[in-house]
Amino acid sequence: MIFEFDRALVRAPARSVIHGLSSQPGPPPLFEAIEREHAGYVRALEECGLTVETLPPLEDYPDSIFVEDPALVFGHGAIVLRPGAQTRLGEVAGIEPALGRYFDRVLRLEAGFADGGDMLLTPQGMFIGLSRRTNQAGATELRGLLQQLGINARIVNTPSETLHLKSDCALIGEDHILCTATLAASGLFDNYRKLIVPESEKRAANSLRLNDTILVGEEFPLTLDLLRCDGYTVRPMLVSDIGKLDAGLSCMSLRWKA
Numbered sequence: 135m136i137f138e139f140d141r142a143l144v145r146a147p148a149r150s151v152i153h154g155l156s157s158q159p160g161p162p163p164l165f166e167a168i169e170r171e172h173a174g175y176v177r178a179l180e181e182c183g184l185t186v187e188t189l190p191p192l193e194d195y196p197d198s199i200f201v202e203d204p205a206l207v208f209g210h211g212a213i214v215l216r217p218g219a220q221t222r223l224g225e226v227a228g229i230e231p232a233l234g235r236y237f238d239r240v241l242r243l244e245a246g247f248a249d250g251g252d253m254l255l256t257p258q259g260m261f262i263g264l265s266r267r268t269n270q271a272g273a274t275e276l277r278g279l280l281q282q283l284g285i286n287a288r289i290v291n292t293p294s295e296t297l298h299l300k301s302d303c304a305l306i307g308e309d310h311i312l313c314t315a316t317l318a319a320s321g322l323f324d325n326y327r328k329l330i331v332p333e334s335e336k337r338a339a340n341s342l343r344l345n346d347t348i349l350v351g352e353e354f355p356l357t358l359d360l361l362r363c364d365g366y367t368v369r370p371m372l373v374s375d376i377g378k379l380d381a382g383l384s385c386m387s388l389r390w391k392a
Contacts, residue, residue, distance in 0.1 A: 136257055136308070137343050142184045143207070143232055143388040147172050147199045148191035154379040155197055155219055157297065167375035172199065174372055175349075175386055182344040182369075184389065189232055198225045200385040202250040203267075205229050207388045211239035211283045213276070218247035218267030236392075241279045246271025251298030251385055257308050259286035261322070263299030290322050300384050304341045306348055306366065312357075314339045329364060332356045340382030349383050 147168050156162070179186050192198040197219070204225045206213045212233045214226055233240050249267040253260055253276075260280055262273045270289075277287040293316050296302050303313035303323070311326045314336045318328045331338045331354070338354035341361075350358050352370035361368045373383060 136255065136305070137345060138391050139182075139184050139344055139389040141236070141390055141392050142179050142186045143189065143201060143236075144172075144176055144179070144186060144386060145189040145199050145201050145229075146191045148193045148196060150193050150196040151199055151379070153196045154199075154381075155221070156379045158378050158380070160378065163375035163378040168199075171371075171373050171376050172386065175383070178349055178369060178371060179344065179387060179389075182347050184344065186387075187232070189228075192225065192228050195222065195225050195228065197222050197379070197381070198228060200251075200379075200381045201229060201388050202385045204250065205233060205388055206250055206253060207233070207237070207390045208283060208285070209391045210237075211241065212237040213279050213283070214240060214242045215248045215250055215276070216243050216246065216272060218249050218265075218269070218272075239283070241282060243272060243275055243279065245275045246273070248272035248276050249298060251300050251381075252292070254299055254303060254305060255285075256305055256326075259288060261299060262287050262289045263292040263296075264289065265292050265296060265298055267298060291320075292322075293317065293320055297380055300340055301382065302336070302339045304339060304343065304348075304384065306341070306343050306361070312339055312341055312361070329360060331360070337377060337382065340384055342383040344389070351377065351383070353377075 246269045252263040252268040273289045280287045302317040306312045311323045335354040338357035342349045
């Protein structure tokens with residue numbers, strides 16, 4: 135099943151994380167708060183049944199805590215990506231050795247740019263969202279690499295105001311998408327059932343299902359109630375300072391079933 139995971143790779147936050155990429159208004163995050171929130175995130179992964187390896191921080195790369203963007207992982211292989219933000223390109227060299235320890239087959243994106251946050255894996259295949267961080271050249275080459283791993287992929291356009299495809303959606307059931315109203319109206323998921331987050335809680339769309347549990351930011355009570363009413367087991371997560379950066383719950387780990 136697509137939600138079954140038993141391994142995860144994370145990276146400890148660097149002190150420079152407070153200078154990470156952000157389009158959020160308001161004051162910057164505090165390092166001590168991000169450190170606590172990340173520790174809670176790792177604990178949640180472990181309590182959901184995953185064995186977690188924590189990589190050391192990369193001080194030269196403030197956003198390196200968000201390990202999902204420079205790589206994709208599957209039970210039978212991994213793909214090293216090329217992040218669309220120039221300040222993040224150096225993270226690739228920092229993640230590749232760890233992938234080599236776990237996967238016999240590690241493919242590499244050589245052209246264009248692609249962020250893992252723009253990739254949504256479903257039972258039917260991978261959605262590759264074009265965005266400010268994933269361009270056509272990167273998406274086209276990535277589709278070919280995914281085919282080498284036996285995964286079909288579809289390149290789609292995301293709404294102009296969407297940073298990453300998964301900023302606005304999460305797969306929560308085999309045919310069920312949690313998403314913003316904007317993404318629901320785009321037509322990308324016409325073949326899926328959709329649970330739309332309230333307009334006041336748009337950032338809740340970046341939730342994360344791990345086995346039988348969905349992780350959701352605790353500051354989104356309406357979305358938590360929606361999911362509970364739909365029969366899902368949810369775990370509220372404190373990620374308010376991490377949310378001050380251009381990231382979410384899915385960004386902080388690479389997850390697979392060995």
